[in-house]
Amino acid sequence: MTDSPPGQQCIFCLNFFQELTDEHIIPDAIGGSLVIRRVCKDCNSYLGSKVDVHLVSNFLVEIVRFQKGLTGRRKNLKHPLSYGKLVSDPNVGIKWEIGEEAPGKLILDTNVKYYTDENGAQRVAISLDATKEVELPEILEKIAARMLKKGLEMDPASVTPIHRSTENPEVSFTHTINLIGIDQAVLKIVYEIASEELGSDYIQSESSKRLRKFIMNPSANLSDLAELKLRGQMDFLSKFRDIFDFVKSDHLIAIIGQPAKAIYVRIFDFYGALVLIDDDADIGSEHIESTKFVEFDVVVPSHSILNMSQVLSKHLPES
Numbered sequence: 001m002t003d004s005p006p007g008q009q010c011i012f013c014l015n016f017f018q019e020l021t022d023e024h025i026i027p028d029a030i031g032g033s034l035v036i037r038r039v040c041k042d043c044n045s046y047l048g049s050k051v052d053v054h055l056v057s058n059f060l061v062e063i064v065r066f067q068k069g070l071t072g073r074r075k076n077l078k079h080p081l082s083y084g085k086l087v088s089d090p091n092v093g094i095k096w097e098i099g100e101e102a103p104g105k106l107i108l109d110t111n112v113k114y115y116t117d118e119n120g121a122q123r124v125a126i127s128l129d130a131t132k133e134v135e136l137p138e139i140l141e142k143i144a145a146r147m148l149k150k151g152l153e154m155d156p157a158s159v160t161p162i163h164r165s166t167e168n169p170e171v172s173f174t175h176t177i178n179l180i181g182i183d184q185a186v187l188k189i190v191y192e193i194a195s196e197e198l199g200s201d202y203i204q205s206e207s208s209k210r211l212r213k214f215i216m217n218p219s220a221n222l223s224d225l226a227e228l229k230l231r232g233q234m235d236f237l238s239k240f241r242d243i244f245d246f247v248k249s250d251h252l253i254a255i256i257g258q259p260a261k262a263i264y265v266r267i268f269d270f271y272g273a274l275v276l277i278d279d280d281a282d283i284g285s286e287h288i289e290s291t292k293f294v295e296f297d298v299v300v301p302s303h304s305i306l307n308m309s310q311v312l313s314k315h316l317p318e319s
């Protein structure tokens with residue numbers, strides 16, 4: 001009898017599997033075309049729904065996704081300002097349909113409110129968009145039927161329409177961003193690149209163990225981030241991109257040093273991270289010179305791998 005082969009190790013749960021799955025290092029939904037096959041099915045689906053989601057489904061990134069037509073699995077990606085509330089009456093929802101002509105159309109939600117007036121009479125207030133006035137008889141019929149069930153009669157002829165218009169309606173929007181979630185999603189990219197570059201030695205290291213734990217923690221908070229003892233910088237809407245600022249691409253991954261000492265990740269112009277992989281590594285100019293760049297074009301989507309001199313001649317041809 002022979003032992004069956006151990007199979008391949010998942011870089012997150014560290015269990016062995018007969019088969020691993022395709023994992024997009026930068027999420028597919030934002031055009032990341034670089035794929036590794038080092039993650040098991042369960043970890044892959046966890047990463048997609050609990051980690052990547054913070055990066056791809058926040059309104060800043062959704063604006064860019066909408067502009068560039070990056071729908072992801074949702075065939076119909078709504079623009080992130082498609083639904084808000086009227087400032088003058090926050091009970092009224094309002095849809096903003098962006099069309100051919102700016103600024104598009106604002107359409108009020110149909111709203112039915114039952115109330116008792118000061119004389120104790122049952123009343124109904126219906127508000128609807130002027131473009132939907134044709135729907136009013138049908139709505140009234142439904143309300144009358146509902147009232148009848150309660151033993152109340154409603155005379156549709158007693159309806160008094162009030163037309164109101166606002167010249168310049170103001171709409172408010174609510175958006176939530178999970179900043180720790182974004183850190184987890186960006187560090188996932190760093191971890192996957194480091195594992196791909198450095199292999200099992202890295203996966204067994206203490207720093208990788210901490211990183212794994214943080215990325216896979218569904219309730220990670222600021223003190224978990226501090227415990228990570230991350231060497232480097234994580235930035236949001238920031239300016240540290242100065243090192244590789246001259247590289248103009250939708251996303252950028254730079255692997256600094258050979259073997260890798262640090263990983264640099266930039267997602268659109270919103271998020272950036274420069275993380276030292278090794279607990280006691282330092283980056284010198286010799287490491288910067290041997291940097292390997294992965295530039296992403298999200299619309300095609302495609303990526304190209306370039307060395308420092310190729311990147312310089314592509315982006316700084318004058319020098």
Ligand SMILES: [Zn+2]
Pocket residue numbers: 010011012013014015039040041042043044
């Ligand atoms: Zn796994």
